[in-house]
Structures are given as C-alpha cells and as structure tokens.
Amino acid sequence: MLTQQMLQQKKLLLCWAAIQLSLLLLLQQAFAGWVIAIFALLLLYRLLSIFQAKAAVSLKLVNLLAGIIAITFFLQLRQAGVLHFMLQILLLAAIARLLALQHLYEARQLVWVHYFLIACCFILHQDMLIALLIFLVFAANLYSHYRLFSPSVSRLNWRQSGRSLLIILPLWLAMFLLFPRLPPFWQIPNANIASTGLSDTLDPGSIEQLVQDDSLAFRVEFDGALPPRQQLYWRARLYEDFDGRRWQVNALRQNASRQRAPDNAADSSLSYRVIAEASQQTGLFALATPVTSSSNVFISPGGLLSSSKPVSQRLSYQVSGSLIPVMLISEQEQQLNLRTAAGNPQTQQFAYQLKQQYPQSHALVQALAEHFRQQPFYYSLTPPPLGSNSIDAFLFDSRTGFCSHYASASAVILRHAGIAARVVGGYQGGNWHPQQGYLAVRQREAHAWVEYLDNGVWQPFDPTAAVAPERILNSLDSALPEDQRALLDPGWRQLALLQNVRQQLMHLDYYWSVWVLGFNENSQQQLWHNLYRHLPAIAYAVAVLFSIIIVLLLYYRLTRSSTGNTPEATKQLYRYLGKALAAKPPSLSVSAFLLQYVSHSPGQNVCLKQLTALYEQALYKEDAVALKQLKQYLQCHKAELGRLRRAIKNT
Amino acid sequence: MLKQRLYQRYWQLLSHYLDKRQPAADKVRLVQKLIFILPTRYGWWFVLLIALLYLLGTNYQNNLILLLCYLLLSVFLVSIVLVYQNMSGLTLQCRHAAEGFAGTKTTVAVNLSSDKKHFMLNMHFVQPYNTNPYNTKQNETVLLSQPATTASLNLVGTKRGKYALPRIKITSQYPFGLWRAWSYVALAQYYWVYPSPDADKSAVNLSSDAASQQAKTDAGETLAPYRAGDSVRHMVWKRLARDPANPVVRQQHFSAQAEPSWVVVPALSGDALERALRYACQQLLQLEQSGSSYGLKLPALTLPQAKGPQHLQRCLQELALC
Numbered sequence: 001m002l003t004q005q006m007l008q009q010k011k012l013l014l015c016w017a018a019i020q021l022s023l024l025l026l027l028q029q030a031f032a033g034w035v036i037a038i039f040a041l042l043l044l045y046r047l048l049s050i051f052q053a054k055a056a057v058s059l060k061l062v063n064l065l066a067g068i069i070a071i072t073f074f075l076q077l078r079q080a081g082v083l084h085f086m087l088q089i090l091l092l093a094a095i096a097r098l099l100a101l102q103h104l105y106e107a108r109q110l111v112w113v114h115y116f117l118i119a120c121c122f123i124l125h126q127d128m129l130i131a132l133l134i135f136l137v138f139a140a141n142l143y144s145h146y147r148l149f150s151p152s153v154s155r156l157n158w159r160q161s162g163r164s165l166l167i168i169l170p171l172w173l174a175m176f177l178l179f180p181r182l183p184p185f186w187q188i189p190n191a192n193i194a195s196t197g198l199s200d201t202l203d204p205g206s207i208e209q210l211v212q213d214d215s216l217a218f219r220v221e222f223d224g225a226l227p228p229r230q231q232l233y234w235r236a237r238l239y240e241d242f243d244g245r246r247w248q249v250n251a252l253r254q255n256a257s258r259q260r261a262p263d264n265a266a267d268s269s270l271s272y273r274v275i276a277e278a279s280q281q282t283g284l285f286a287l288a289t290p291v292t293s294s295s296n297v298f299i300s301p302g303g304l305l306s307s308s309k310p311v312s313q314r315l316s317y318q319v320s321g322s323l324i325p326v327m328l329i330s331e332q333e334q335q336l337n338l339r340t341a342a343g344n345p346q347t348q349q350f351a352y353q354l355k356q357q358y359p360q361s362h363a364l365v366q367a368l369a370e371h372f373r374q375q376p377f378y379y380s381l382t383p384p385p386l387g388s389n390s391i392d393a394f395l396f397d398s399r400t401g402f403c404s405h406y407a408s409a410s411a412v413i414l415r416h417a418g419i420a421a422r423v424v425g426g427y428q429g430g431n432w433h434p435q436q437g438y439l440a441v442r443q444r445e446a447h448a449w450v451e452y453l454d455n456g457v458w459q460p461f462d463p464t465a466a467v468a469p470e471r472i473l474n475s476l477d478s479a480l481p482e483d484q485r486a487l488l489d490p491g492w493r494q495l496a497l498l499q500n501v502r503q504q505l506m507h508l509d510y511y512w513s514v515w516v517l518g519f520n521e522n523s524q525q526q527l528w529h530n531l532y533r534h535l536p537a538i539a540y541a542v543a544v545l546f547s548i549i550i551v552l553l554l555y556y557r558l559t560r561s562s563t564g565n566t567p568e569a570t571k572q573l574y575r576y577l578g579k580a581l582a583a584k585p586p587s588l589s590v591s592a593f594l595l596q597y598v599s600h601s602p603g604q605n606v607c608l609k610q611l612t613a614l615y616e617q618a619l620y621k622e623d624a625v626a627l628k629q630l631k632q633y634l635q636c637h638k639a640e641l642g643r644l645r646r647a648i649k650n651t
Numbered sequence: 652m653l654k655q656r657l658y659q660r661y662w663q664l665l666s667h668y669l670d671k672r673q674p675a676a677d678k679v680r681l682v683q684k685l686i687f688i689l690p691t692r693y694g695w696w697f698v699l700l701i702a703l704l705y706l707l708g709t710n711y712q713n714n715l716i717l718l719l720c721y722l723l724l725s726v727f728l729v730s731i732v733l734v735y736q737n738m739s740g741l742t743l744q745c746r747h748a749a750e751g752f753a754g755t756k757t758t759v760a761v762n763l764s765s766d767k768k769h770f771m772l773n774m775h776f777v778q779p780y781n782t783n784p785y786n787t788k789q790n791e792t793v794l795l796s797q798p799a800t801t802a803s804l805n806l807v808g809t810k811r812g813k814y815a816l817p818r819i820k821i822t823s824q825y826p827f828g829l830w831r832a833w834s835y836v837a838l839a840q841y842y843w844v845y846p847s848p849d850a851d852k853s854a855v856n857l858s859s860d861a862a863s864q865q866a867k868t869d870a871g872e873t874l875a876p877y878r879a880g881d882s883v884r885h886m887v888w889k890r891l892a893r894d895p896a897n898p899v900v901r902q903q904h905f906s907a908q909a910e911p912s913w914v915v916v917p918a919l920s921g922d923a924l925e926r927a928l929r930y931a932c933q934q935l936l937q938l939e940q941s942g943s944s945y946g947l948k949l950p951a952l953t954l955p956q957a958k959g960p961q962h963l964q965r966c967l968q969e970l971a972l973c
Contacts, residue, residue: 122715167729
C-alpha cells in the first residue's frame with residue numbers, strides 16, 4: 001500500500017527521469033546517433049506519461065521492446081565495442097525499468113543501476129566541471145535512494161543530513177588518501193572514441209586542421225626553470241616513410257613502442273611532469289632525449305614516449321632527460337631515413353646543387369634555412385592545393401605553406417642530398433602560466449619539423465623558424481596575418497571577461513587534475529612517508545584531541561547523571577527553593593514537606609497549595625502544560641517565594 | 652516442518668540468550684545493548700556495487716570512480732550510525748493488559764515515548780510457539796512511518812488463559828535500507844485470552860439435565876406459571892400441549908441455574924468445560940449488554956452480582972483462568 005503511494009509520487013519519478021536524461025547526455029559519446037534517438041524517445045514517452053499521470057506500461061510490452069533493442073545492440077557489438085555495449089545495455093535496463101516501474105524492489109534495482117552508470121560516466125569524463133555535474137547527479141540518486149526508505153510525506157531533515165555529511169566527508173577523504181592502491185587487475189575494454197591529436201600519417205594539410213582545435217593537449221610542470229621557448233619541441237611522432245606525397249610512421253616504430261630504451265647514463269638535467277589529456281592514442285610527449293620516466297609510460301628507442309594502452313583518460317607521468325638531441329640507434333635507422341621516393345624532379349635537382357655547394361651536412365642545412373628566409377616563402381594556414389609533384393609545386397611554385405609543407409620539403413631535399421632526415425610531429429611552445437607554474441600545450445601548438453643525421457646525432461632543424469620566426473618565439477597567432485587569425489578565434493572567444501573566466505577555470509582544472517586525477521601510488525607513498533616522518537607529532541595531536549574529547553564526555557556524563565534522573569519539575573522547584581528544601585528529611589516527599597508549612601504560615605497558604613498542586617500534576621501525571629505553568633508560577637512569584645523560604649527557615 | 656522445528660529451536664536458544672540480556676521490564680528503553688544491526692539484502696547488493704566500482708576504478712586507474720566508490724562506502728558505514736540513531740532512545744511501555752477472545756485478534760496498545768523522532772519502525776509480536784499451524788507468521792507487522800505515541804499491535808490467542816506478553820520485535824532500516832537494526836523487547840505485562848463466545852449450549856444442557864435429574868431425586872421441583880423472561884428450556888411441554896392458555900414452567904429453588912442473572916459453569920473437564928465456558932462467556936456478554944446485574948458461579952468460586960464493564964472484565968478473567 002505504502003509502496004504504491006510512494007512510487008506514484010510524481011517527484012520521485014521525475015527525479016529518476018532527470019537522472020536518466022543526464023546520464024544519456026553524459027554518456028552520449030559512447031552511443032551512436034540512433035541509440036541516442038531510441039533512448040531519447042523512450043525517456044520522452046516516460047516524461048509525457050508522468051505528466052499525464054498515466055499508469056506504467058505493462059511489463060510484458062516493455063520486456064519485448066527492451067529485448068528487441070538489446071538484440072540490435074548486440075548485433076552492433078563489434079562496432080560499438082564491449083564497453084559501449086555494456087553502457088548501452090545498462091542504460092537500456094534502467095530506462096525500461098522506469099517505464100514499467102510497479103514495485104518497490106524494482107525501484108531499488110533502478111537506483112542500484114543508476115549508481116553504476118553514474119560511476120561509468122567518469123570513464124568518459126574527468127573534467128572538473130563535468131565531474132561536479134556527475135556528483136550532482138549522484139546526489140540526486142542518493143536522495144531518491146533515501147526517499148525509497150523514508151516515510152513518503154516527511155521532508156529531508158537538514159540538520160541530520162548536515163551532521164552525517166560532517167562524518168562522511170573526513171571518512172571519505174581519508175579512504176581516498178590512505179586506502180591502498182593496486183595496479184590494474186586485468187586488461188579492460190577501452191572506450192571506442194575517435195582519437196585526437198597527431199595521427200600516424202602526415203598529409204599536407206593535416207596539421208592545419210589540428211591547429212584550429214583550441215582544446216588542451218597536455219600540461220607540463222617543470223621541476224626546475226622553464227627552458228627557453230626555442231627549445232620546447234615536444235616530440236610525439238617520427239615520420240620516416242615517404243611515398244611522394246604523405247609521410248607515415250614506419251612499421252618498425254609502431255611495433256617497437258613497447259621496448260624500453262636502455263638507461264644509458266646520459267645526464268638528466270631536466271625533470272618535468274606531464275599531464276596528458278585523453279587522446280585515445282598511445283603516443284605521448286617528451287622533450288629531446290628522455291632518460292627515465294615513471295613506470296606507467298615507456299621510452300622507445302627513438303626517444304619517444306608511449307603508454308602501453310591508448311590514453312583514454314588524463315594521464316600523468318614524470319620524465320627526466322636532457323635537451324641534447326637524440327642519438328642514432330642503428331645502421332638500419334640511418335638506411336631507413338635515406339630512402340627517397342620517385343617524382344619531384346626539380347627538388348632532386350635543387351638538392352644535388354646544394355650538395356655540391358655544401359658538402360658538410362651542417363652547412364647544407366644552414367643554406368637551406370637561408371634559402372627559405374631569403375626567397376619569398378609565405379607561412380599560411382590556407383595554402384593552395386598542390387599537384388602530383390607536391391614538393392616541387394610547393395618549393396618552386398606556390399611557396400605558401402604551413403609547417404608540415406616546410407618540414408616535408410626540407411626532409412625530402414636532405415634525403416636527396418644524401419643526408420638521413422625525417423619529419424618529426426609534435427607540439428612547439430605552449431602557454432606558460434607563471435602563477436600556477438605550468439605550461440599549457442594546446443592542439444593549436446601542433447607542429448612538424450625535421451631531424452637530420454649529423455655525426456651520429458639527430459640534429460633538429462625547423463624550417464618554419466626560418467620562414468616565420470614569430471611562430472617559434474611567440475605563438476601561432478602572431479605568425480599569421482590578420483584574416484587568418486580569425487580562423488583560430490571564433491568571435492566569442494575574444495571577449496575579455498569570458499576569456500578570463502575560461503582561464504581561471506582552466507587553472508582550477510589544472511589543480512583538479514594534479515591533486516585529484518593525478519593522485520597515484522607515488523603520491524600515496526609520499527603521503528604515507530610524510531605521515532610516518534611526522535608520526536610523533538601526529539600521535540601527540542591525536543592523543544591530546546582524544547583526551548580533550550574524553551574529558552568533555554566525562555564532564556557531560558557527570559553533569560547529566562547528577563541531574564538526569566531528577567524530573568524537570570523537581571529541578572525547577574529546587575532552583576527556586578533549593579535552600580529551603582535542603583532541610584527536607586529524605587523520608588518526606590517534596591510536596592508533603594511543603595504542605596507541612598500550610599498550617600505554620602497562613603500567609604503563604606494559597607501560594608503553597610497552588611505550587612504543590614502544580615508540582616504534583618507535572619511530576620506524577622507527566623503533564624507538560626502543568627510543568628509550563630509551574631515554571632511560570634515560579635518565575636512570577638519570586639517575592640512570595642522569598643517569604644516562603646524565610647518562613648521555612650524560621651520554623 | 653523441519654524448517655519450522657529448526658526455527659523453534661533457534662528461537663529457544665535466542666530467547667534464552669535474550670532473557671539473560673533483557674529480562675522483561677515495565678518500561679524498556681532501547682539502548683546499545685538491546686539493538687542488533689546487520690546488513691539487509693539490499694545492503695549486500697550495495698557492498699557488491701562498491702566492490703565492482705573498486706574493480707572498475709582500479710582497472711581504469713580512474714581516481715574519480717575510486718572517489719565515488721569511497722563515497723558510497725562511507726555512506727554505507729555512516730548509515731550504521733544513522734540506523735542505530737533511529738532506534739536508540741525509544742522507550743516502550745505497555746500500561747494495560749490487553750484482552751481478547753480466543754481465535755480473534757487481540758490488540759495490544761504499546762506506548763512509545765522518546766525525545767527524538769523515529770521513522771519507519773516495524774513492530775510485531777514474536778510467537779513461534781503458536782500452535783495454529785496456519786498462522787506461524789500470523790502477527791502482522793505494524794509500520795510506524797512517522798513518530799507516534801502508541802502502536803497497536805495484534806496478537807492472536809488460540810487458547811484461553813493469561814499469558815505473559817511475548818517479545819516485540821521492532822525493526823528499522825530507516826535512512827537507506829542498507830542496514831537493519833532490530834531489537835526484541837520483552838515487556839512485563841500480561842494479556843488475557845477469553846473463551847470465544849458461543850451460543851452452543853450443548854455442554855451446559857447436558858450437565859443441567861444431569862443436575863436437574865439429581866435435583867429431582869434430592870428435593871423435587873415446583874411448578875409455576877410462566878412469566879415473561881422465563882427460560883423456554885424450563886417449559887413443561889406436556890402441560891402446554893394440553894392447555895395452551897396457561898403455560899407452566901418448572902422451578903428449581905435450590906439451583907442457581909434457575910436464577911436468570913446467574914451464569915453458572917458446572918464442574919466439567921476437557922472439551923465439555925471449554926464449551927461450557929464459551930457459552931458462559933456468551934451469556935455474560937448478553938447480560939452485560941442488557942444492563943441487568945449478574946453474577947458468576949464457577950465450581951471453585953462465586954462472583955457476587957454486579958454490573959458494569961469492570962465486573963464483566965473480572966468475570967471474563969475468571970472464565971479464562973478456570
């Protein structure tokens with residue numbers, strides 16, 4: 001009976017519908033368009049039926065419907081991936097439950113599934129604001145959970161919930177900080193989301209698209225000082241295969257990414273921590289030559305960092321290394337980077353000329369940079385399309401291109417000139433926030449440059465620095481003409497206030513990712529270590545705190561036990577007549593003692609009788625009204641009570 | 652059957668333990684030593700949820716899932732305290748002995764007092780010894796969703812008599828339904844089960860016939876003209892057939908049976924006694940309703956004539972104890 005009433009509460013049903021709607025929005029990344037449409041339709045129907053106060057749909061119909069939808073989900077399993085399939089099925093179960101909700105136990109199951117789905121949202125979202133939103137949804141679900149087990153009409157007891165929160169919060173934080181952290185137990189399916197950032201192929205034009213993306217790629221915190229801007233070349237990809245048009249990562253590199261490079265005792269003067277955003281790729285970022293890294297990432301022989309599985313959520317890792325260029329690993333690597341593709345005859349010709357003029361590779365590179373600097377080359381986000389011999393068309397015809405064009409052309413020239421060279425993809429520079437002490441590198445800082453072999457060392461060479469030095473020294477915005485800058489900045493972003501708010505939020509998000517998302521075994525060990533070091537101090541503090549609490553408790557107990565047994569009425573009477581009542585023999589009751597004096601002092605006759613009557617009413621009948629009257633009486637007749645006290649004393 | 656026997660055995664052991672821990676008292680305040688707390692079935696599901704989230708969070712190395720997991724765990728732990736607080740401090744008292752007829756529900760009013768608010772309390776009497784096989788779980792649960800001052804609990808008495816009030820089981824899962832706090836409270840109070848009123852007077856007839864036969868031999872009987880209110884049983888039917896205008900009844904002066912305001916239970920035993928008692932109960936109720944004063948004669952005891960609810964109660968109690 002009661003449960004039926006409860007389930008028909010509009011508020012509760014609306015609460016669940018709202019939770020499911022927000023779950024749908026939060027998990028929409030994981031769902032295909034038609035899946036979202038199905039869920040939205042079902043939810044819409046439920047909302048309508050709530051507002052029109054219709055009865056729940058029959059269980060059979062809902063089961064049939066859910067079964068059909070589940071089968072279609074299953075048929076799409078390969079496309080969606082296991083994780084997304086699981087999320088789809090769970091959300092489907094929750095929505096179908098809500099459609100045919102009839103019993104209290106079904107509502108409990110619903111709440112349980114909601115909890116699980118809310119937790120799954122964190123697989124896809126770790127931003128601070130969205131995390132806050134998810135916690136809000138959690139709170140709504142907790143409230144509906146409470147509603148299921150509380151009387152249907154009562155309201156939330158704010159005082160009690162506040163007190164519970166005061167206990168829960170420290171408990172929660174202590175658990176989070178101190179509970180042992182374990183490595184992953186088994187390999188888990190990853191979210192099947194399009195990857196962001198640099199890809200394994202470098203088309204002319206792929207980086208132009210990337211730089212229009214203003215989202216964050218990663219953030220770096222340096223243990224020492226920030227290196228000069230010209231040296232902030234974050235290496236992410238090595239493109240070594242050239243087919244005449246596009247560059248590709250060599251298959252060797254892709255397979256070798258799991259190998260750990262030998263820890264050759266190079267100096268590691270530079271130490272920094274990178275917090276990479278989710279990119280769904282394994283490739284990570286490092287400066288020049290990384291030497292050691294935290295255990296969650298690998299350093300491959302090419303000096304690149306990678307994680308063992310695609311980065312599906314923010315990842316924090318520590319790197320120490322140096323700014324010395326990367327060493328040549330093997331003869332094979334050199335051979336790999338000498339291969340040339342057919343075509344581009346003009347470029348070949350140009351390369352041979354250069355080679356004859358400058359036999360030294362270092363000098364040749366200098367000459368090439370000089371060529372870019374002195375000839376009318378332009379740096380542009382919107383280069384014209386190039387023909388089949390794209391390098392020729394770029395070098396001798398359009399002379400307008402973006403960093404990938406320059407890097408690609410330079411590497412081809414160097415290879416034709418007999419110097420091993422390759423294109424490196426990554427990020428250049430970043431936005432330094434001095435107060436917060438971190439460097440924010442966004443996708444728009446994506447960049448491509450060249451590494452050429454010189455005396456067994458891969459020397460970096462950035463042709464863009466020759467064409468548009470502002471790009472390297474300052475930022476992309478300053479390197480581009482006015483009209484192209486508009487491509488990077490939609491109008492609203494230029495509003496100063498919004499920009500400011502955005503900045504502040506980004507900083508907050510940074511602390512969030514360092515302290516909450518980045519909290520790992522190391523931080524925990526550090527914490528334990530610190531706790532251990534300050535153990536005596538902490539022990540003293542805790543001991544003092546405990547003793548204070550115990551003393552307070554004892555005091556409280558003592559004061560309560562002395563008065564706790566005496567009823568309120570007696571206490572009141574003793575407060576006003578205490579001295580007079582001290583003469584009372586223990587065998588006599590209070591009222592009997594007082595009534596003795598009726599005959600002795602006729603002046604207080606009325607007063608005494610009234611007092612004892614009220615007192616007895618309050619004490620023996622446990623009458624709250626009489627107790628109140630007694631209090632009032634005692635307060636209003638102080639003078640008379642004084643006379644009474646004297647009278648009792650005198651007899 | 653085995654289950655029932657096992658349950659009875661379990662209840663025996665438990666009540667032995669409970670009798671030591673909380674002997675029956677007039678007024679029982681629920682304090683720490685009387686309250687037991689264990690997770691409910693939903694609580695175990697919740698534990699499973701927490702474990703799953705821990706696995707998920709660890710496998711994805713996702714701190715936010717772990718945070719949520721620990722938040723749920725702390726809610727789980729704190730709800731032990733909350734469920735305890737919702738029970739503790741409640742004082743139960745049963746001021747008046749309850750009364751009822753055998754085979755029907757006896758309503759016991761239990762007074763509740765507390766300086767706190769208590770929600771969603773479930774209360775019922777625990778009577779595993781109830782002989783009726785159909786209602787082993789008969790004592791229906793009363794749900795007090797709001798703070799209340801009295802709870803009316805039902806008891807089913809099958810045999811007449813005076814019984815000590817069985818233990819009251821009072822449970823609550825109040826804030827989140829994750830833990831169940833419960834207590835078995837024994838109140839020092841009795842309840843009466845009176846014989847159920849029954850108009851079947853076969854037992855009494857038999858005995859009164861035997862008595863009248865005895866009376867005939869002992870003292871004889873006189874005949875008197877019928878007056879309104881005379882029992883039809885004493886009608887002399889043969890005379891009535893002969894002379895329908897003047898009905899005559901038999902009168903036995905020495906026998907209390909003859910006096911209409913006396914309820915007599917003859918000295919019988921076994922089932923016959925039960926039937927006589929049921930009939931007597933019916934008579935008593937009728938007499939009280941008609942407003943006349945009446946008395947009760949039992950083999951061992953005679954209650955003088957009087958009327959009023961208190962007298963009725965006294966009479967019924969004697970019947971129950973007979």
